[in-house]
Amino acid sequence: MARSGTRLAVDRSVPALIVKIGAYPLHHGGVGAIRSLGRLGVPMYAVTEDRFTPAALSRYLRGRFVWPTTGREAPDRLVTGLLRIGRRIGRPTLLLPTDEEAAVLIAEHAEALAGSFLFPRAAPGLPRRLASKQGLHELCAAHGVPSPAAVFPGSYADIEAYAGRARFPVVAKNREAFVRRERPAVTGTTRIGGPAQLLDLARDWGPRPGVILQEYLPREQAEDWIVHACFGADRAPLALFTGVKVRSWPPHAGMTACAYVVDNPELAKMSAEFVRRIGFTGIADLDWRFDRRDGRYKLLDFNPRMGAQFRLFENAAGVDVVRAQHLALTGRTVPEAPQRAGRRFVVENVDLPALLAYRRGGPRPPHAPRRARGTELAWFAGDDPLPFLTMLARSVGPGARHLRQLRRAGRRAGTEAPLRQGEGPK
Known part of the structure; x- marks a missing residue:
């Protein structure tokens, strides 16, 4: 070939x-x-x-x-x-x-x-x-293209309100694609199992969280x-x-x-x-x-x-x-x-x-x-x-x-660890 x-x-x-x-x-x-x-x-x-x-x-x-x-x-x-x-x-x-x-x-x-x-x-x-995750989500909604349900919190209070009504697990991703330009809120795609874990992670996301919280598709x-x-x-x-x-x-x-x-x-x-x-x-x-x-x-x-x-x-x-x-x-x-x-x-x-x-x-x-x-x-x-x-x-x-990541993932029976980005764009 x-x-x-x-x-x-x-x-x-x-x-x-x-x-x-x-x-x-x-x-x-x-x-x-x-x-x-x-x-x-x-x-x-x-x-x-x-x-x-x-x-x-x-x-x-x-x-x-x-x-x-x-x-x-x-x-x-x-x-x-x-x-x-x-x-x-x-x-x-x-x-x-x-x-x-x-x-x-x-x-x-x-x-x-x-x-x-x-x-x-x-x-x-x-x-x-x-x-942009938010930009793409808005385009999908405007043109009738299915996408996972998502929210874009603007503050920690928004995250607290979401944690009280969300169906877990959920997925957290960086809202914008240009994560190399500044400290990303999350490293790659992160599966969050419940409200306590979400609120704990969100304390490190600053006053304006640059994340999307998205429906988890099993x-x-x-x-x-x-x-x-x-x-x-x-x-x-x-x-x-x-x-x-x-x-x-x-x-x-x-x-x-x-x-x-x-x-x-x-x-x-x-x-x-x-x-x-x-x-x-x-x-x-x-x-x-x-x-x-x-x-x-x-x-x-x-x-x-x-x-x-x-x-x-x-x-x-x-x-x-x-x-x-x-x-x-x-x-x-x-x-x-x-x-x-x-x-x-x-x-x-x-x-x-x-x-x-x-x-x-x-x-x-x-x-x-x-x-x-x-x-x-x-x-x-x-x-x-x-x-x-x-x-x-x-x-x-x-x-x-x-290999170290693989061993750690293997020890977490039945769970998904936070997923790290590969080296460079996919």
């Missing part, structure tokens, strides 16, 4: 730049994008934290720009840095953001960036609103579905894929560790209609949860950029969402073809601890195939081995932390 799509008629005169804001060097999504377009002969460039990130050592990378950022920089400084990179590349370049900060920056400073770069022109405030009664798509300027899907998440790390709420492509016309239609109504254009990564209790798909997340697991999805013509974006923005036709159902995606460095954790956690999703029709590995590729080897060298510390 390594060289799939090599017959696509891409414009090799238009390079692409992987844009990231913040420190998350072990990000397989950026490596996947470099390989996806690089194998087609597109010159690939990337912003990296240092010279020895996995992405920086891909054989398909034409050039790297070492630019450590935190996400706390002033937007004007970030825009100036991008324009400096654009001048060094020397020709119009496709921008491929790998996190919400970068996607929002590009959308909100489109006029300044347009002369040097190619990117979809979404409404300036829309990506920020989609990346994993025994739910299925996790993912949709990756690329939408054109007319909001119609250029490529749209559906799949089932089998395992994640941390368990049940973190980044995808293993997933399968599964045809789901109903979910594809729901996703396309929602995007048409809100007017989004570009690449999107949506997380849905099917609630068996009421038979509805509920939208959990809308990432207005490529997801780290986007290489799970490819159609029979060799098109993934990154290739679709490059073809569309360079005036080429995006070939239509069925998605490759049954295909599997595995993130090697997190799927082993996830596999051990999920053996304790009940049956696999009923729609997941028993046997894969081809496997795409996040890190290892025979034609590009250095990113995999670099990931191994750099993940010794994080790997040990994963």
Whole structure:
């Protein structure tokens, strides 16, 4: 599968730049994008934290720009840095953001960036609103899209009132996507078992809690579905894929560790209609949860950029969402073809601890195939081995932390520990 799509008629005169804001060097999504377009002969460039990130050592990378950022920089400084990179590349370049900060920056400073770069022109405030838990919840309510019941407390008194009427357990998440810019209220997704635990945690959230308190959808009664798509300027899907998440790390709420492509016309239609109504254009990564209790798909997340697991999805013509974006923005036709159902995606460095954790956690999703029709590995590729080897060298510390987390989770029989975020965007 390594060289799939090599017959696509891409414009090799238009390079692409992987844009990231913040420190998350072990990000397989950026490596996947470099390989996806690089194998087609597109010159690939990337912003990296240092010279020895996995992405920086891909054989398909034409050039790297070492630019450590935190996400706390002033937007004007970030825009100036991008324009400096654009001048060094020397020709119009496709921008491929790998996190919400970068996607929002590009959308909100489109006029300044347009002369040097190619990117979809979404409404300036829309990506920020989609990346926000509250903004997404409000959009879902306005357009009749199911989502988990949620409240957005403005004070500790609001939390006390909620604790008196809520049905537990509930889930606490950070309200805004940009948690790297300041101290987050919670670390990742946290399951809260009762009023006393909620009130105890909330004492550390400050006078204006930056959290969303959300209905808990029990994993025994739910299925996790993912949709990756690329939408054109007319909001119609250029490529749209559906799949089932089998395992994640941390368990049940973190980044995808293993997933399968599964045809789901109903979910594809729901996703396309929602995007048409809100007017989004570009690449999107949506997380849905099917609630068996009421038979509805509920939208959990809308990432207005490529997801780290986007290489799970490819159609029979060799098109993934990154290739679709490059073809569309360079005036080429995006070939239509069925998605490759049954295909599997595995993130090697997190799927082993996830596999051990999920053996304790009940049956696999009923729609997941028993046997894969081809496997795409996040890190290892025979034609590009250095990113995999670099990931191994750099993940010794994080790997040990994963195993310690797993042991702690195992000691909590029948409970879910607070779930920590993976390294970087999913």
